[in-house]
Amino acid sequence: MWTEILDVATPAIVALFGALLTAIINSAAATLKAKTGIEIEARHRDALHAAILSGVNVALSEGLEPSELLERGVAYAKRSVPDAIQHFAPSDDMLRDMVKAKAEQAIGRALPIQPSTLPTKEALRRG
Structure with missing residues (x-):
């Protein structure tokens, strides 16, 4: 009798186990994808900010004019x-805004809206 019940129930049990295993694998894959995507985005963001800050530092050390500083950055x-850049696809205006913000961080004060008043290297040395 138990053998007959087991023979009838086995396909259902196998199907249920397969569905459960599939759900677990899909959940793990989704979690991994989300975590990896977040980590990749964070690396791109950090790299972009670091590159902009490096560009600002180079431009400031060369004493470039404000418009040149923005374009150089x-x-x-x-x-x-x-x-x-490809990942985020920012416009040049967005990048200029980021460069301006990093320049403000680098010199330790806010810059006026007009980038033409950005201090030169000599002005920064004088304090």
């Missing part, structure tokens, strides 16, 4: 971290 970021 954008160009530096595009050359340094093309994968991050």
Whole structure:
């Protein structure tokens, strides 16, 4: 009698076990994908910010004019971290805003809205 019941129930048990195993694997895959995606995005973000800050530091050390500083920072970021640029696809205006913000961080004070008043290397040395 138990053998007959087991013969009838075995396909259902196997199907239920397969569905449960599939759900567990799908859940694990989704978690891994989400975690990996977040980590990749964080790496791209950190790389982009670091490249922009490096570009600003180079531009400040060269004493570039404000408009040149903004363009140099954008160009530096595009050359340094093309994968991050491709990932986020920021416009040049967005990159200029980021460069301006990093320049403000680098010199320790807010810059006026007009980038033409960005201090030169000599002005920064004088304090």
